Amino acid sequence: MINTRFSVAVHILALSASVPREKLTSEYIAGSVNTNPVVIRRIGSMLKKAGLLESQAGIRGFALAAQPEAITLLDIYQAVQKEEEALFGVHPSPNPRCPVGQNIQGALDTAFGSARHAMEQELAGISLKNIMNDLFS
Amino acid sequence: MINTRFSVAVHILALSASVPREKLTSEYIAGSVNTNPVVIRRIGSMLKKAGLLESQAGIRGFALAAQPEAITLLDIYQAVQKEEEALFGVHPSPNPRCPVGQNIQGALDTAFGSARHAMEQELAGISLKNIMNDLFS
DNA sequence: CTATTTGTAACTGCTATTGTTACATTGATG
DNA sequence: CATCAATGTAACAATAGCAGTTACAAATAG
Numbered sequence: 001m002i003n004t005r006f007s008v009a010v011h012i013l014a015l016s017a018s019v020p021r022e023k024l025t026s027e028y029i030a031g032s033v034n035t036n037p038v039v040i041r042r043i044g045s046m047l048k049k050a051g052l053l054e055s056q057a058g059i060r061g062f063a064l065a066a067q068p069e070a071i072t073l074l075d076i077y078q079a080v081q082k083e084e085e086a087l088f089g090v091h092p093s094p095n096p097r098c099p100v101g102q103n104i105q106g107a108l109d110t111a112f113g114s115a116r117h118a119m120e121q122e123l124a125g126i127s128l129k130n131i132m133n134d135l136f137s
Numbered sequence: 138m139i140n141t142r143f144s145v146a147v148h149i150l151a152l153s154a155s156v157p158r159e160k161l162t163s164e165y166i167a168g169s170v171n172t173n174p175v176v177i178r179r180i181g182s183m184l185k186k187a188g189l190l191e192s193q194a195g196i197r198g199f200a201l202a203a204q205p206e207a208i209t210l211l212d213i214y215q216a217v218q219k220e221e222e223a224l225f226g227v228h229p230s231p232n233p234r235c236p237v238g239q240n241i242q243g244a245l246d247t248a249f250g251s252a253r254h255a256m257e258q259e260l261a262g263i264s265l266k267n268i269m270n271d272l273f274s
Numbered sequence: 275c276t277a278t279t280t281g282t283a284a285c286t287g288c289t290a291t292t293g294t295t296a297c298a299t300t301g302a303t304g
Numbered sequence: 305c306a307t308c309a310a311t312g313t314a315a316c317a318a319t320a321g322c323a324g325t326t327a328c329a330a331a332t333a334g
Contacts, residue, residue, distance in 0.1 A: 001228035002290095003322060007245055008229065014237050014244075026280070032235040033228060036324050041280060057280040058331030073248060087224070087256070089139035089291095091148065091170060098169040100151050100272060107151075107271040108144055111210060111263050118259035119224070123250045134244040135237060139321095140291060162310070164300030178311060194311040205286050226322095 003082040008033055013052065013076065013128055014135060016114060017068045021061040029062070043114050050079030068129040074120050076128075087116045138243060142217040143225040145170055145180050150213065150265055151272060154205045166199070187216030205231065205266040211257050213265075224253045 011033050026037040026044065032078060033040065044062055047053035052071055055062045064071075090108050094101035148170050153161060163174040163181065170177065172205055181199055184190035192199045201208075227245050231238035 002223060004226035004228040005322090006225050007227045007241075010245060010248075011231065011237065011241050014241060015235075018237060027279090032232045032238040033230065033234055034230050037280095038282085038325070039323065040224060042282080042323095045281065055280065056331075057329095058278080058280060058333075058334085062280095073252075087165070088143050089141035090144045091141040091172065093149050093171050094148065095169045097193075098152075100148065100155060101169040101171070103149060104148050105145075105271045108147060110271065111147075111260075111268065114263070115210075115256045115259045119252045119256035122255035125274055126251075128249050131248065134151050134247065135240045142291090142324070164310090174311095175295090175313090176293065179284075179292095179313085192311065194298095195302075195309080197302090199311095199312055228323095 005043055005046075008035070008039065009047055009076050009080045010073070010128075010131060012040060012044060012047065012062070013064065014069065014131055016053065016062055016063055016064045017128060017132055018136075021063040022119055024061040026062075046080050047076070050075065052076065052079055066095065069127050071128040072124050073126045073128075073131075074123040077120070077123055088112050093097065115131065142180055143185075143214055145172070145176065146184055146213050146217045147265075147268060149177060149181060149184065149199070150201065150208065151268055153190065153199055154265060154269055155273075158200040161198040161200065163199075183217050184213070187212065189213065189216055205269055206264050208265040208269075209261050210265075211260040214257070214260055220242070220254045223249065224256065225249050241253045 012029055014034055015029055019028075026040040029040045029044075030037040044053055044055060048055060048065075052065055052075060053062055054065045088108075090105055090112070094104055096102050152166055152169055154167075166177045166181075167174040171273040181190055181192060185192060185202075188211060189202055190199055191202045216217055225251070226246075227242055231241055233239050
């Protein structure tokens with residue numbers, strides 16, 4: 001299956017935007033997402049590194065680190081994608097002695113890059129606030 | 138790793154657009170992609186079902202089933218993606234007794250759907266001919 | 275000091291993908 | 305017709321990534 005970190009990350013932040021910090025333990029969030037609290041802390045840690053979420057060892061609860069209007073789905077997406085995770089994989093080491101094999105990776109990088117860019121621009125146009133409105137309408 | 142079928146599929150079609158059918162055996166293509174001939178036949182089979190490639194048991198070689206101008210990256214992408222393969226996974230069975238958990242899947246489906254749509258439109262704007270031009274320039 | 279919670283490492287089970295072997299089927303060729 | 309060379313596909317192994325879990329160190333409130 002495809003990884004669901006992005007989905008869980010949005011869920012965590014949506015909860016953080018609508019539940020007071022004192023209630024927002026990893027266990028509480030896990031109850032809403034329906035997973036294990038460690039999964040929440042793991043993804044919460046990525047969101048924290050990206051500056052989207054606040055939390056501290058020993059202190060109960062998580063809290064948003066920015067206004068919902070200022071957090072885009074692109075921010076969240078980039079926070080939970082590992083460094084070099086491309087949208088599409090490119091097959092490694094094609095034959096350099098074939099004209100196609102020699103140049104295909106560059107051509108694919110260009111094309112796939114523009115596709116990813118289009119997707120990311122769309123994500124950049126949707127804020128956490130938009131998601132909240134969608135949730136409570 | 139992420140699946141590289143899309144990448145291999147474009148490679149197969151680019152070769153088919155530039156090499157005469159008699160030379161285009163699965164073994165030859167595999168030599169350019171640098172993989173096993175069965176991998177080529179497997180992906181070739183998907184392209185054939187999508188009406189992009191021609192081949193026949195017993196007859197040597199593969200050939201394009203349409204003009205390079207008429208084949209888009211979206212056509213190729215859809216040919217090698219399995220039915221329900223989403224761009225982003227959505228975590229299953231959130232808690233229906235939580236307002237966020239109850240509605241998050243719908244909100245994510247909407248947002249993720251528009252992101253996928255933007256990406257697909259970009260792919261639809263790139264033809265195999267464009268790729269060929271990029272390869273031989 | 276104790277209880278609670280976060281942060282993180284380590285391990286398991288599961289699933290998807292790629293590469294591989296094997297073989298039936300098809301069709302061209304002598 | 306017999307042979308040979310391909311394609312088409314099933315089946316299996318190795319690998320990798322992800323989700324879930326256990327365990328425990330570190331931090332903080334009370």
